[in-house]
Amino acid sequence: MATARLENVTKRYPGHLAVDRINLSIEDGEFLVLVGPSGCGKSTTLRMIAGLEHVTEGNIWVGDRRVNDVSPRDRDVAMVFQNYALYPHMNVFMNLSYSLRLRRVPRERIETLVNQVAATLDLSPLLNRKPVQLSGGQRQRVALGRAIIREPKLFLMDEPLSNLDAKLRVQTRTEITRLQRRLGVTTVYVTHDQSEAMTMGSRIAVMNDGKILQIAVPRDLYRNPANSFVAEFVGTPPMNLLSVRLDRSGSVDRLTGGGVRIPCPESAVEALEAVGQGFRVGFRPEDAVISGSNTGAGFFGQVVAVEDLGHEALVTVSAGNAQFIARLPPARAEQIRHGQRIAFGVEPSKLRFFDGRKGAAVAFPLDESLEPVRRHGSCPL
Amino acid sequence: MLGPVLVCIFVLVIAPLLWGLRISLTDSRMIGLGYRKGFTLENFQTILSDPDTWNAVWVTIVFSGGTVIGSVLLGIAAALVLDRDFPGRGIVRVLVILPWAVPHVVAALVWQWMYNPDFGILNYGLLLLPWVSATPKWLSDPQFALLAIIIVNVWKTYPFAALLLLAGIQTISDDLYEASAIDGAGPARRFLDITLPGLKRVLAIVVLLLLIWSFGNFVFIFLMTQGGPAGATNALVVHIYFETFRFFRAGSAFAMGALLLAMSIVLTSIYIIMLRGQDND
Ligand SMILES: Nc1ncnc2c1ncn2[C@@H]1O[C@H](COP(=O)(O)OP(=O)(O)OP(=O)(O)O)[C@@H](O)[C@H]1O
Ligand SMILES: [Mg+2]
Numbered sequence: 001m002a003t004a005r006l007e008n009v010t011k012r013y014p015g016h017l018a019v020d021r022i023n024l025s026i027e028d029g030e031f032l033v034l035v036g037p038s039g040c041g042k043s044t045t046l047r048m049i050a051g052l053e054h055v056t057e058g059n060i061w062v063g064d065r066r067v068n069d070v071s072p073r074d075r076d077v078a079m080v081f082q083n084y085a086l087y088p089h090m091n092v093f094m095n096l097s098y099s100l101r102l103r104r105v106p107r108e109r110i111e112t113l114v115n116q117v118a119a120t121l122d123l124s125p126l127l128n129r130k131p132v133q134l135s136g137g138q139r140q141r142v143a144l145g146r147a148i149i150r151e152p153k154l155f156l157m158d159e160p161l162s163n164l165d166a167k168l169r170v171q172t173r174t175e176i177t178r179l180q181r182r183l184g185v186t187t188v189y190v191t192h193d194q195s196e197a198m199t200m201g202s203r204i205a206v207m208n209d210g211k212i213l214q215i216a217v218p219r220d221l222y223r224n225p226a227n228s229f230v231a232e233f234v235g236t237p238p239m240n241l242l243s244v245r246l247d248r249s250g251s252v253d254r255l256t257g258g259g260v261r262i263p264c265p266e267s268a269v270e271a272l273e274a275v276g277q278g279f280r281v282g283f284r285p286e287d288a289v290i291s292g293s294n295t296g297a298g299f300f301g302q303v304v305a306v307e308d309l310g311h312e313a314l315v316t317v318s319a320g321n322a323q324f325i326a327r328l329p330p331a332r333a334e335q336i337r338h339g340q341r342i343a344f345g346v347e348p349s350k351l352r353f354f355d356g357r358k359g360a361a362v363a364f365p366l367d368e369s370l371e372p373v374r375r376h377g378s379c380p381l
Numbered sequence: 382m383l384g385p386v387l388v389c390i391f392v393l394v395i396a397p398l399l400w401g402l403r404i405s406l407t408d409s410r411m412i413g414l415g416y417r418k419g420f421t422l423e424n425f426q427t428i429l430s431d432p433d434t435w436n437a438v439w440v441t442i443v444f445s446g447g448t449v450i451g452s453v454l455l456g457i458a459a460a461l462v463l464d465r466d467f468p469g470r471g472i473v474r475v476l477v478i479l480p481w482a483v484p485h486v487v488a489a490l491v492w493q494w495m496y497n498p499d500f501g502i503l504n505y506g507l508l509l510l511p512w513v514s515a516t517p518k519w520l521s522d523p524q525f526a527l528l529a530i531i532i533v534n535v536w537k538t539y540p541f542a543a544l545l546l547l548a549g550i551q552t553i554s555d556d557l558y559e560a561s562a563i564d565g566a567g568p569a570r571r572f573l574d575i576t577l578p579g580l581k582r583v584l585a586i587v588v589l590l591l592l593i594w595s596f597g598n599f600v601f602i603f604l605m606t607q608g609g610p611a612g613a614t615n616a617l618v619v620h621i622y623f624e625t626f627r628f629f630r631a632g633s634a635f636a637m638g639a640l641l642l643a644m645s646i647v648l649t650s651i652y653i654i655m656l657r658g659q660d661n662d
Contacts (some may be wrong), residue, residue, distance in 0.1 A: 085556035099564035
């Protein structure tokens, strides 16, 4: 058990910057998820922590020790690979005990530990099987077992669930988080799946293009994305975003763009004026208010799709050149017909603003909301 | 398809074998011609009681064993080097494969010159070493002749082993090396625990083929020592050749051929059974 710290860590491949000056501090016992689109440098970051890749610049600390030049075997970390990387010629017992045997742990102690881990992971009847004789889920558990048996300082996992089918994946998510909490091992978990990140992580670091864009607890990441990339990456469906300008010519200040006019919260006006003309306004699908009549807090639009998913319904509304998605209880959506003209509004306190060029969130004081909007531990863009 | 293939195998493989076995049971002097006794076990009695035969069997075993061990060790080393990415790898790859492409006759001539006790580059090089004062007369010394021939044969066959083993090494997933590195294995353990087990199948094929080939290898011995000096390199194939074409004892030559065949079959079977056993563990 330990903390880990990445300090301005950079990885440059010939002609390609894979990881760009990232800073990350992992607390003792926490479950930190690194999430981002394919090719953004998640695996590279994890592999640098493991010692499988050299750091081009910057420092990596595990506990109080700078490990830049420490070989993987001496870092005391364990890793679960996407393809599990089980030793094909060794049976489950030998796979689980490999690291212990290399460390010359006494035979009886090895047996005890293997049996303990096998019991935890439901592997006891499979100890004599070779990896080819196991199902995908069983292999995955052996890979987990091989990592936890050593009681490492750090537990690293690179998309360990991506080879499982959808149902098993969801089931294993909870198993992994429960196991992690019980063992209390500091964990860095890599995935490209934002819903996996949101359900598993105690904190989440969103990466794109080799940079960390925001580090936050799931709730903050969802409510207050640090920039428009995070806003669009997190959540299904993602945050509705629209490029707008501030129009102060009327009696009420409005946001106009794409043929749509939205009333602007007074408290945001000052901050938005400071940003200048180009910015984007965003809101979550569940913060949309749909009603039969125009309440004044919105605009009219036409329904282009209604998707009833059972536990929720997604209504797509087209207004001007823009489309928005609203999330409603299925009972509410039943009354909405395709092609219908409806009033579409957003509660002003739920609006979020992003700089049009750099995408950074625009901070502003909220009048009535209980959760003030601030920038959460994000990196400068 | 099966029919014609079976016919071909019969005509080209089984029939000559049976015919050879038939000759081994006669007192024929030329191949298949002019025998008085149509069926006799005398050939087998003669060769089995002849120390020359047992010498030839021993030479064959040492020659084959030496070739296999030498080629495999050198082949693994070469494959490990070629698996690395380094500048000039293409050229090194060509150099490693080169001996395989050199015709046997050319190889024999070149090595004969290198082995020359007075003008050869080998002894010249040996004498440069500070602790070497006397050099062997390679091909004409019974103590060194077989070793010399084995070295030439290893030199000729190791590229084959290296190529197959390199292909085998490249099928081993990098993940396994990385997993074992994290688990705490150093380079030696990674070789023993990941590379070698991953090469098991390829290694089996390489050993089997090299074994069969060196059992029947005739060229280098015939060209360089002709079985001498004093029978030191007189492998079974060479012995058989001289029995047939120099001493005109076709019957006993074919009996020895049968012996060689039996040795090959036994060795191959043992080997295959061993592999089966390993797969099932
Ligand atoms: N050995 C390498 N040489 C050159 N470029 C590399 C190398 N390994 C990775 N890259 C590049 O670095 C970038 C980051 O790769 P990385 O594997 O970390 O992505 P990732 O976030 O894990 O993506 P995925 O979700 O697809 O696994 C990619 O653009 C990739 O092409
Ligand atoms: Mg990856």
